[in-house]
Structures are given as structure tokens and as C-alpha cells.
Amino acid sequence: MRLNAENLSAHRGEDLIFSNISFNLTAGEALLLTGPNGSGKSTLLKVVAGLMRPASGRVFWQAEPAETGLPVREVCHYLGHRNAMKPELSVAENLGFWRAFLCDRPGGTGLSIGEAAAAVELEAILHLPFGYLSAGQQRRMAFAKLLVAHRPVWLLDEPTAALDVAAEALFARLIRDHLGRGGLVVAATHQPLDLVAAHRLEMKGFQYAETGEDFA
Ligand SMILES: Nc1ncnc2c1ncn2[C@@H]1O[C@H](COP(=O)(O)OP(=O)(O)OP(=O)(O)O)[C@@H](O)[C@H]1O
Numbered sequence: 001m002r003l004n005a006e007n008l009s010a011h012r013g014e015d016l017i018f019s020n021i022s023f024n025l026t027a028g029e030a031l032l033l034t035g036p037n038g039s040g041k042s043t044l045l046k047v048v049a050g051l052m053r054p055a056s057g058r059v060f061w062q063a064e065p066a067e068t069g070l071p072v073r074e075v076c077h078y079l080g081h082r083n084a085m086k087p088e089l090s091v092a093e094n095l096g097f098w099r100a101f102l103c104d105r106p107g108g109t110g111l112s113i114g115e116a117a118a119a120v121e122l123e124a125i126l127h128l129p130f131g132y133l134s135a136g137q138q139r140r141m142a143f144a145k146l147l148v149a150h151r152p153v154w155l156l157d158e159p160t161a162a163l164d165v166a167a168e169a170l171f172a173r174l175i176r177d178h179l180g181r182g183g184l185v186v187a188a189t190h191q192p193l194d195l196v197a198a199h200r201l202e203m204k205g206f207q208y209a210e211t212g213e214d215f216a
Contacts, residue, residue: 001027001063001152003048003072003184008057010043016055017043018203027152027182030175030195034188035203041188042081044203045155048186049078063152064106075105076153081161083142087131091117091141094130099148108150108181116147119174120167135162143171146178154178156187169194 002024009019017040025031033041046052048059050073061075062068085094095113104110117123120140125133133141139162146154154175160168172194175185179195187193 001061001182001184003059003061003153003186005048005059006057008044008047008059009055010040010047010052011055012043017205019056021057021201023199023201025184025186025199027184028179030179030185030187030198032187032189032193032195032198032200033203034190034200036205039203039205041203042157045078045080045157045186045188049073049076049155051078061153072153075151076155077102077146077149077151078155078157079142079146079159080157083130083138084145085130085138085142088129090127091122091130091133092126095126095141095144095148098145102149102151104150105152107152110149111147113148116144117141119147120144121170136164136167139163140167140170143174147174152183154183154185154187156185156189158188158190160189160191160193 005021005023008021010017021044023031033044035041047054050071059072061070061072092113095116099110099113114123117126120143122137122140143159160171168191175193179185
């Protein structure tokens with residue numbers, strides 16, 4: 001399995017946000033996007049997820065023959081700043097929707113709704129409307145969405161925003177578990193996420209971005 005990005009550049013309105021970004025990730029590898037506010041981390045994740053068209057370059061996925069050539073959006077989970085849950089539906093209904101909507105990709109099996117909620121240590125509040133949950137609880141449940149359907153690629157935008165220290169550690173463990181099963185992760189984050197071996201890409205903002213020393 002391989003996620004390739006070649007010479008990506010992207011505009012927002014008239015502004016060039018970044019150019020010439022390339023990376024290759026294989027099974028079990030993570031790429032951490034760092035950089036100041038507004039430097040283009042979310043934009044890059046949206047381009048990789050297929051939510052925004054790059055101004056140039058391409059992103060593609062290579063895997064088993066049947067999967068090669070699939071757009072990345074078909075093989076990824078995208079966790080954006082927003083949690084993508086309906087506040088008036090219960091947590092169980094929200095997770096049930098995503099489980100039925102996404103379905104598993106070959107190579108793995110999603111958890112049941114109860115198992116996913118237990119994995120983020122919130123199984124006792126599945127019945128509550130999502131809108132009643134605290135900001136940190138909402139973020140944890142949004143993360144549980146990644147567990148109910150198998151996707152080899154996780155694209156995470158500030159996954160630990162609004163989380164307490166214990167939940168940060170929990171997310172880091174779930175991300176490590178995903179990598180340990182051969183998954184791939186691209187995460188924009190201001191926290192180190194405790195991923196020692198992760199590649200790093202430092203976004204610099206307008207006009208350019210450059211790779212860290214440990215990633216070529
Ligand atoms: N719809 C838009 N139209 C014009 N400019 C935009 C739009 N959305 C974002 N931008 C600009 O694009 C730049 C990159 O934004 P982006 O959200 O990718 O940064 P980021 O590195 O993720 O920031 P943060 O750390 O604050 O989340 C910013 O200067 C932002 O103001």
C-alpha cells in the first residue's frame with residue numbers, strides 16, 4: 001500500500017498557499033504536518049482527501065490490484081475541524097449512519113458501534129443526543145467514527161483539539177494501533193502525538209513549504 005503525492009500546489013482564492021509538495025507513505029507510516037496557523041495544513045489535507053482540487057500535481061493510491069487507481073477519498077477517513085455529526089441525533093444513530101454509509105474497504109473490519117464507543121471510553125453515553133456532549137466528548141465520538149468502518153488511510157486535522165491529556169494519550173494509542181495494523185496516517189497537529197518514528201512536513205505558509213530533515 002502506498003499513498004503518493006506529487007508536486008502538489010494549491011490556491012485559496014488568489015493566493016498560492018503552497019507549492020511543490022511531494023510525499024510517499026507506505027503501510028504503517030505517518031506524516032505529521034506542522035506549521036503556524038494559516039500555513040496550509042488543512043488545505044493540504046483537503047487536497048489529499050479529494051475535497052479540494054490541487055492547482056497542480058496529483059495524489060494517488062497504490063495497493064492490491066483491485067484497489068490501485070481508486071481515488072484516495074475512497075480509501076480514507078477524513079477527520080476535519082468539524083465533527084461531521086448531527087447534534088439532534090443520538091451518538092449511536094450518528095455512528096450507525098457512518099458505519100452503514102462508509103462500509104469497510106477490503107483489508108479490515110470496522111468495530112461495532114458499542115466497541116467503537118468503548119474504544120474512546122464513552123460507551124455509557126451512546127444514547128445521548130450528540131449535541132449534549134462536551135466539546136472533548138464530541139471530539140472523541142468523532143474519532144470513534146474512524147473505527148466503525150475500515151479505511152487504510154486516516155487524514156486527521158487537529159485530531160486532539162479540545163481534548164484533555166488522557167484523551168490525547170488515548171488518541172495517540174489508537175493512531176499507533178492503526179499504524180501497527182498497516183494503516184497510513186497524515187495528521188495536521190500542534191501536538192507531537194507521541195509518534196516517534198513519524199515523518200514530518202513543516203508548512204511555511206504562502207509561496208512555499210519545505211520538508212523536514214528527516215523526510216525526503
Ligand atoms: N475559502 C478560503 N478563501 C480564501 N482563503 C482561504 C480560504 N480558506 C482558507 N484560506 C486561507 O488559506 C490559508 C491556509 O489555511 P489553512 O486552513 O489551510 O491553514 P492551517 O495551517 O490549517 O491553519 P490552522 O493551524 O489555523 O488550522 C490561510 O491564510 C487562510 O486564511
